[in-house]
Amino acid sequence: MFLELDDHGISVLKALASDTRASILRLLLHTPLTVSELAVKLNLSKAIVSRHIRLLEDAKIIKLQDNLEDTDSRKKNFIVAVDHIALNLPQKLHLPFKVITNEIKLGYYSNFSVIPTCGLAxxxxxxxxxxxxxxxVSNERIEASLLWFAEGFVEYIIPNEFNHNxxxxxxxxxxELSSEFPESNNNWPSDIAFYINDVFLGTxxxxxxxxxxxxxxxxxxxxxxxxxxxxxxxxxVTKNNTGIDGQKISSVTLAQLKIEDSPFIKLRIGIDGNSKNKGGLTIFGxxxxxxxxxxxxKLFYTEAE
Structure with missing residues (x-):
């Protein structure tokens, strides 16, 4: 029996994950036995043994023996139905995730458009x-560790080390983000928009x-x-959708970003003019x-062997 990690393969793994069911298999490897005979040998009730038998049957590891040579056709002997079990793992499961990390300093934006209140520190x-x-556009902007504006965006271009393998x-x-308000306001909502490679990810x-x-x-x-x-x-952004802190914000997938098509990754963060809550943006460095x-x-990836 060769197992793939589909529903049947998982049911086999579950069936084998029991000391009691392992004992049943060891006994059946030597001779066919009924539920009653197994219950006596294992010192368990017939009801308990029947539940274990059912799991092994459903997984197609054991089966009822044909009673062609048995004069008592009512006797239900169980036998092992397979000679061996092999687990065939897909290649992906052998490959650990690797990660490419890019740290982006706040002042290293390549493009911007800002409306006051705004500033850098x-x-x-x-x-x-x-x-x-x-x-x-000051030369000192590269030292920025705090950046804020009431409306607009900043855009960063990051080297893309992604390999076609x-x-x-x-x-x-x-x-680290907040909205922007002259001085401060703890209750001042703002819809912050994110884009990767000009694809709108959500707010x-x-x-x-x-x-x-x-x-x-x-x-x-x-x-x-x-x-x-x-x-x-x-x-x-995953192969299925985009989320923030585990909460889905859009159906945009990794494939739509076309990471493999460019030596750069473009990141834009800002306040869209048509946003409901235009409360500005502050980025903390x-x-x-x-x-x-x-x-x-960070870009997490697997690499073909």
Missing amino acids: SQAKIIGKLDDQRTF FTAELLELSL WTAPGNFSDVRGKITPTWWNNELSQYGLLKHLR EHFGNYPQNILL
Whole structure:
């Protein structure tokens, strides 16, 4: 008997996963036996043995013996129905997931469009002037560890190390986010939109822009009344759909992103003009908020042997 991991294969594995059923098989390998005879040998009730027999029968591991030579046709002897059992695992199960990780610093965007309120801050200071879009083309922008705007987007282009021998299994984006409000407002929802390779993945609604407590790693010079921290979100695109923290947000799949077709991956995060809740966007980098990380983009894959 060769097993694939389909419904029948799983039923065989379940049938074998019992000391009692293993004992029944050992006894039946030597001689055909009835339920009553097995119950005596195992010191179990007939009802219990019958339940175990039924599982082994359903899995086609044992069967009733033909009674052609038995004068008592009412006697139901069970025998082992197979000579061997082999488990045939698909190739994929031999291949562990591997991961390509890209850390994206907030100021390394390749394109942007922002509407005030907006600004950038490094670990040490405000970069440029507040609410001045020209700050977003400043040379100092590469030091940004906090980025915010009321409407618009930032776009990043990431080197794509994907190889044609790979099979993409999951793409994960993680970053700390909140909405944007002058100073702060804990109840200020904003629909934040995500795009990969120009494909709209869906939105997540940030509930507010938080300053009720200081961010764990927010620099001491940053005013207590300004945005302190966000929420760490994990967006995942699988072969089936796209979700955030386990909640489905769209039916977009990995295949639709066409990861294998370009040496780059394009990531866009922003506030669409037609959003219901246009409450702005704040992205926290490694020196602000509660989590010491920049934007992380991970591609999980298997590799053919």
